[in-house]
Amino acid sequence: MKITEVGAAAIISETFPIRSLADQRKLLQNIDSLIERGKVNLIFNMDKVEYMMTVELGSLVAAMKKARAKGGALKLVAVGEFLDNLLSLTNLKRVFEIYPTEAEALKSL
Numbered sequence: 001m002k003i004t005e006v007g008a009a010a011i012i013s014e015t016f017p018i019r020s021l022a023d024q025r026k027l028l029q030n031i032d033s034l035i036e037r038g039k040v041n042l043i044f045n046m047d048k049v050e051y052m053m054t055v056e057l058g059s060l061v062a063a064m065k066k067a068r069a070k071g072g073a074l075k076l077v078a079v080g081e082f083l084d085n086l087l088s089l090t091n092l093k094r095v096f097e098i099y100p101t102e103a104e105a106l107k108s109l
Helices: 021-036 054-069 081-089 102-107
Strands: 002-006 009-013 041-045 073-077 097-099
Touching: 002 021, 009 102, 021 054, 041 054, 041 102, 054 073, 073 102, 097 102
Parallel strands: 009 041, 041 073, 073 097
Antiparallel strands: 002 009
16 A cells, blocks of 8 residues: 555555455554544545455445544545446435545545
């Protein structure tokens, strides 16, 4: 996982795939740590995500809830066709804010 901190935001990339519950716990622990340090706006760069399973979708939803509980947000950037379709099918596309680039997601904060 790669994390770039920008003001009250954290850009998170190279996160997926999550292969186990231990991977999921590690991701959520990293999210908790970021939020505790005031990085309440989470931007997940999805440019390398070609496939996603339910545990990974669940991780995104859990991270979003953690960020919102502290007054922040979770945004997705560079969502490919597969993930876009998956988010539409699961009705999560209306839950997540999606932007084409990191710069646009940062600008929206």
